[in-house]
Amino acid sequence: MSELEVRSTVTVEAAARPLPRVGTVLAGLFVVFLAVAVIWPGLIAPYGPDAIAPRDAFQPPSAAHWFGTDESGRDIYSRVIWGTATSLLIGVTATAIGLSLGLLLGAIGGLGGRALDFAVGRVNEVLFAFPGLLLALLVIVLYGPGPVTATIAVGLSTAPGYARIIQGELRGIRSSGFVEAARVLGHSPSRIIRRHILPNALAPIAVLATLGVGQAIVWASALSYLGLGAQPPAPEWGAMLSAGRTYITTAWWMTVFPGLMIVLTTIATTVLGRAITSRRGGVR
Template sequence: MLRRIRLVELASAVILLLFVAAAVAPGLLAPGSPLAVNPVDAFQPPSWAHPFGTDESGRDVYTRVVHGARPSLLIGVAATAIGLVLALVLGAAAGLGPRWLDFTAGRVTEVFFAFPGILLALLLIALTGPSPVVATIAVGLSVAPGYARIIGGEFRRVRQAGYVEAAVLLGHGWWRRFTGHILPNALGSVFVLATLGLGQTIVWASALSFLGLGTPPPAAEWGAMLAAGRTYLEVAPWLTIAPGTAIVLAATAATLLGRSLEQRVRES
């Protein structure tokens, strides 16, 4: 079992590192421009010259997939960060605050839970207008309630630990107990939660771009590429297979890595 876990962790980490490298320095993996048009080479199937084929404008799909890693991962990471910050505030209020604050934070979380996550994102975009920034904020707000419930429970568990009770007996103040004992011992679970949530936010961000509510075309972004390729699914299936595979690989690698880290945290 340990060998399998390590193999999953290694494979997931390698895949994520490749996507991170593509997001940070796409020119190293694909030197060409993702917007370079060459109508003569339109709808070329995968070949040595074009590993993932070309699209309706003759643009190299491999180059667009590599350059599309930056907006796709950036939205996913930023949305996860927004969700975690909000969840830490709500979770701290619910898990560490007085009873009235716990009640208020719980009701706020339940109100957000009343809306399906993607529906909440669509509602916010409908009120403010589509853009990558709005899509990022919308996805972050959508995942925050689930994070808040988990983080609140983790704070309650750590607060009842023996070392926290010992700090109370020693006369340590609330802020010193929180920063010195509670938060450091809960950060492991927060990191695991962020890794698990990254796969979800990548999928949701791509879904919004697929619906035309995220990164606008002709920019290279996986969800937008998926939406553009569905028109030519019968004649050029590689237009959807390539970005779809990238979304699945990134989301699966992040989720599997998070699951493995979660198991290690429980075992420790």
């Protein structure tokens, strides 16, 4: 093959590669913004989260206060930025709890025998009979409200969904051709799990974690809005929604902007998770 043909082939292959979609790029930029808000909130927040100014109470959005102020004159934009770390910590921790329990149950069912597979499947069906948020409320009723309890409750309520997906994924990998070939070659079950099954299951599990963070943030914010999670005046998005609902008709910005951050964060993490899924061909 001539040098010109080689260059033409490389050019065609480069042109055939899918360019990042605008939505994916915007989602990535927003996640970077969230990372800055977590690591260095003072860089982009002009005020402290608890800096009160009674004379500036209920100021609408303006050049001085981009998201307006609340009943104590605190800057809503600054509180949203400072609350990013708390809200994301709750979402990530709840996702880690749910994913860990789901991985445990899914591994028992997906890698065990038929009896364990059947038992885990029935347990998941029983847990799925309860809506996730209702299960979280049940946990809070038993152990009391608070951000820690809300985080654990959200994690427990998301575990059945993760378990079902992971169980099906491991079951599919276990019956694949390359695993059967490893068995024929005489590899031990532990080696097959360690060298073939687990590496192929890590990618979809990472995708699940990305998709689950947004859902966990929404559920935790819903619990805070109901007064069962973080409590005002904590700069947490759900707690800010709860504090602003009293003034929804006179100071709409107190609820709109924290709610907008929840929505945008959920959309951004979901878009990135789906982008990862599409690049690896989807979760089996």
